[in-house]
Amino acid sequence: MTAAGGILTVDLGAVAANYALIRREAAGAEVAAVVKADAYGLGMRPVAQRLAAEGCRTFFVADAREGASLRDELPEAVIYVLNGLFPGTAALYAKACLRPVLASMAELEEWRAEGAPLPAALHFDTGMNRLGMSEAEADALAQDPSLSAGVGVSLILSHLACSDEAGHPRNEVQLGRFQAILARLRPHFPEAQASLANSGGIFLGPGYHFDMVRPGVSLYGGNPFTGKPHPFRQAVTAQARVLAVREVAPGDSVGYGATWKAAGKARIAVLAAGYADGFFRSLSSGTSEGISGGRTGEKAGESGGRVYIGGGMAPVAGRVSMDMAMADVSHLPEGAVKRGDMAELIGPHISVDEVGLRAGTLGYEILTALGARYMRRYIEDGTQSAAANGGKA
Numbered sequence: 001m002t003a004a005g006g007i008l009t010v011d012l013g014a015v016a017a018n019y020a021l022i023r024r025e026a027a028g029a030e031v032a033a034v035v036k037a038d039a040y041g042l043g044m045r046p047v048a049q050r051l052a053a054e055g056c057r058t059f060f061v062a063d064a065r066e067g068a069s070l071r072d073e074l075p076e077a078v079i080y081v082l083n084g085l086f087p088g089t090a091a092l093y094a095k096a097c098l099r100p101v102l103a104s105m106a107e108l109e110e111w112r113a114e115g116a117p118l119p120a121a122l123h124f125d126t127g128m129n130r131l132g133m134s135e136a137e138a139d140a141l142a143q144d145p146s147l148s149a150g151v152g153v154s155l156i157l158s159h160l161a162c163s164d165e166a167g168h169p170r171n172e173v174q175l176g177r178f179q180a181i182l183a184r185l186r187p188h189f190p191e192a193q194a195s196l197a198n199s200g201g202i203f204l205g206p207g208y209h210f211d212m213v214r215p216g217v218s219l220y221g222g223n224p225f226t227g228k229p230h231p232f233r234q235a236v237t238a239q240a241r242v243l244a245v246r247e248v249a250p251g252d253s254v255g256y257g258a259t260w261k262a263a264g265k266a267r268i269a270v271l272a273a274g275y276a277d278g279f280f281r282s283l284s285s286g287t288s289e290g291i292s293g294g295r296t297g298e299k300a301g302e303s304g305g306r307v308y309i310g311g312g313m314a315p316v317a318g319r320v321s322m323d324m325a326m327a328d329v330s331h332l333p334e335g336a337v338k339r340g341d342m343a344e345l346i347g348p349h350i351s352v353d354e355v356g357l358r359a360g361t362l363g364y365e366i367l368t369a370l371g372a373r374y375m376r377r378y379i380e381d382g383t384q385s386a387a388a389n390g391g392k393a
């Protein structure tokens with residue numbers, strides 16, 4: 001028994017299996033791993049260790065602080081910092097052997113000034129209009145080698161805006177622009193790898209793979225496609241304890257704002273998970289009308305969250321509060337749900353993407369919002385591993 005209100009179980013075996021699947025899909029290209037934002041909420045250190053054991057050599061983080069913490073964990077890894085070089089911090093990157101993904105001439109200039117030729121990536125914008133240098137700047141770099149003298153360009157990358165939709169015309173437009181940039185720069189940087197594809201991009205076909213692919217969400221079992229099933233294994237289970245089960249009289253309300261009213265006599269399970277745990281407030285549900293039947297097998301996409309508890313699905317009742325949420329378990333057999341039981345918030349019955357849909361967002365945000373309060377445990381295909389990330393039972 002644990003005293004934790006919530007338990008987050010990360011299946012590192014599933015992460016490894018997803019990595020292997022991508023390796024097969026992108027055969028011939030290096031498969032790097034994007035472990036920014038604490039490996040999308042799963043825990044950067046154990047996840048990166050596991051991927052390194054699978055043969056992953058190159059990792060992407062968002063900023064230099066994440067990079068430094070990964071460097072402590074993996075002394076040999078190649079680590080790229082996606083958000084580029086912050087003013088006045090080049091020495092910190094160099095000290096931790098981090099490679100900035102340079103997104104402007106100003107960043108390039110600062111990295112050059114750091115002295116000895118240090119490796120870095122060049123980031124080009126091909127249509128996302130987020131970070132990256134322009135095609136004109138690629139031309140300038142091709143024409144004037146002195147602009148990049150003293151930088152060991154090890155990677156040339158761009159990022160796709162619509163890789164979640166295979167048929168989106170922007171994908172081909174971005175691919176064409178990236179090829180044009182490479183045609184200009186490759187003769188000047190013969191050592192540099194090229195990389196365009198995130199998780200979704202990998203499935204657009206071999207033409208998008210280049211030398212390196214950069215999956216993130218797919219490694220963690222999230223769906224990189226919009227409105228299409230995916231082949232990845234879910235890596236996260238989140239469970240919350242049942243704090244109490246209470247009877248509610250017909251017409252009575254539940255929770256803040258009294259938004260949920262019992263149509264008949266109702267039984268409510270009070271769960272130890274709220275928006276502070278990443279159980280979004282948008283999973284609240286305002287009515288008990290028509291929810292007396294079994295909810296299993298229902299289609300995702302409707303409003304209001306649900307949890308798997310006592311052998312069945314139960315809809316969220318009322319507003320999700322900071323530390324608690326309530327579920328309507330009236331339709332489950334009496335005694336099926338007891339104080340101390342665990343309810344599944346994310347897991348085999350409720351995918352992270354279903355939770356995302358129901359919360360009005362996507363699986364990426366559900367994963368990265370997983371709260372710090374969960375007791376975390378790391379398992380390997382169902383067997384608890386010793387390499388837990390500070391989580392103690």
Ligand SMILES: *Cc1c(COP(=O)(O)O)cnc(C)c1O
Nearest residue numbers: 034159198199214215216217218
């Ligand atoms: C986050 C990110 C990725 C990974 O994207 P996924 O959709 O999670 O696979 C790859 N490249 C860049 C530049 C990113 O910012």
